[in-house]
Amino acid sequence: MGLNAITTSVVAWQGYRHKDIGVLVYYDSSKTSMLPIRAASVADPNYETKTCGLYGCNASQHRTLFVKNKFGYLFFMTKYQGKNAKLKDKMIITGYYKIGSIADVQKAHMRYVEDNSCYCEKICYALKASVNEKGESDAVFLSDEDAYVLNDAALKMLGIEKKITKATKVKLDEDITKKLLKKFEGKENKIADYISQTQANSD
Ligand SMILES: [Zn+2]
Numbered sequence: 001m002g003l004n005a006i007t008t009s010v011v012a013w014q015g016y017r018h019k020d021i022g023v024l025v026y027y028d029s030s031k032t033s034m035l036p037i038r039a040a041s042v043a044d045p046n047y048e049t050k051t052c053g054l055y056g057c058n059a060s061q062h063r064t065l066f067v068k069n070k071f072g073y074l075f076f077m078t079k080y081q082g083k084n085a086k087l088k089d090k091m092i093i094t095g096y097y098k099i100g101s102i103a104d105v106q107k108a109h110m111r112y113v114e115d116n117s118c119y120c121e122k123i124c125y126a127l128k129a130s131v132n133e134k135g136e137s138d139a140v141f142l143s144d145e146d147a148y149v150l151n152d153a154a155l156k157m158l159g160i161e162k163k164i165t166k167a168t169k170v171k172l173d174e175d176i177t178k179k180l181l182k183k184f185e186g187k188e189n190k191i192a193d194y195i196s197q198t199q200a201n202s203d
Helices: 060-068 106-112 152-158 174-182 191-200
Strands: 022-026 073-079 091-104 125-129 139-141 169-172
Touching: 022 060, 022 174, 060 125, 073 174, 091 174, 139 191, 152 174, 169 174
Parallel strands: 022 073
Antiparallel strands: 022 169, 073 091, 091 125, 091 139
16 A cells, blocks of 8 residues: 555654644444554544544544634544444543644545545545644543443433434534543543554554
8 A cells, every 4th residue: 555655754844733622423333452553444533643533544534623613622433343342332522632733645645545535526634633832632432431422411411412323423512622621631542552553553
């Protein structure tokens, strides 16, 4: 696939100013791990590089709208398929990025990504998490136990009325974004474990 040719260092990242609003998107997760890491068949969320839309090009139009409307937070949900029996088939929110930079990666996608969704677009944005004052990335992923289960109360809080599918993208206003960020407070960021387990995963 030549994906190794795309590295974050050769991509021309530019600073990104945004509003404190968010979007919740779906990803396929692994069947073979306890942590809801992404399935080997999908490229995002690429927590290794704290990016989305760099190594894979799913829904490029959606990322264009994300940037155009100055969304700031990208939250990730999945239907859990992993080894924690209590969570089997439950929809959970596992992590988020606060976006700090963007890059037009259309040329790289045209060259290196098969099945890219941007071949007839004008632009294709990759999104990258910001770095906070402590030098840590604003990219948080929770353990399976700490993930936020989308039960009826959670769906109501998020204003989700329709059935969630892989194509679901939920826009979150400032108030709801703030409430959802609170669900991550006081919980341990397990992103390093997501990264190591993803490297070992092949399902
Ligand atoms: Zn693309």
